[in-house]
Amino acid sequence: MLIWRNEAIRTIYVTPGQDLVSDEAQALRREFQSWSGNRTERLVLDLARVRAIDPTGLETILALYNWLRAIGGELVIENASAELKRFFQLMAGGGCLTISGTGWPRSKETA
16 A cells, blocks of 8 residues: 655545455555544545455545545545446535546656
């Protein structure tokens, strides 16, 4: 799992290294629990390497979404498959979820 924090804009970028099932989902949840004291305004979850999400993975994403919504933050879903995008679009009604396909921020050299 790749994790990058940008403290200047209070954003955390996360890319799971594989499908968001059991062990990977639990690892994400442990990371999430360590962030709860941080002043995070945005979490970017890049699903480029994720083809499947099991109930544990969905529960973890919903917990992240609810935590961010409670503190006025935003969950940004990047590079989700068409099936996952449809699921997340159902959640997007509260205005605290953004679905896009841009991926990780590019460095100045590659932009």
